[in-house]
Amino acid sequence: MEHAQIIQDTLRKLGVGKNYISQKRTVVAIQLALEDEDRLLRVKKGIYIPAAEMCDCTWSAVERNICMVVEKAWKVNRDGLVKMAGYPMSEPPTASEFIEIMVYHLQKKLAVASHGK
Numbered sequence: 001m002e003h004a005q006i007i008q009d010t011l012r013k014l015g016v017g018k019n020y021i022s023q024k025r026t027v028v029a030i031q032l033a034l035e036d037e038d039r040l041l042r043v044k045k046g047i048y049i050p051a052a053e054m055c056d057c058t059w060s061a062v063e064r065n066i067c068m069v070v071e072k073a074w075k076v077n078r079d080g081l082v083k084m085a086g087y088p089m090s091e092p093p094t095a096s097e098f099i100e101i102m103v104y105h106l107q108k109k110l111a112v113a114s115h116g117k
Helices: 004-013 021-035 037-041 043-055 059-085 095-115
Strands: none
Touching (some): 004 021, 004 059, 004 095, 021 037, 021 043, 021 095, 037 043, 037 095, 043 059, 043 095, 059 095
């Protein structure tokens, strides 16, 4: 799976470091969505279950961990998260919304990087 470092760097900017097990599981979930955007249409089957298998946990643990990442990001860098989303938010996104926000942000970032080469 690709892009782990850029995902970790982006999560760090939101206040989520490597010292959280939630961060690792969130990185895997985002990687899965980056590999195949259609996974966003069926998050449990396409992202949570495969991520759980890769992380040796349950799909509900993956979802809960992403929710924990969202809570931390909302507390630490709400403005940064809203900027990544590209639209105003009055409350934290759901776990699946967060994955979509990260995919959107990272695809833009990767597109800019590839054009700069």
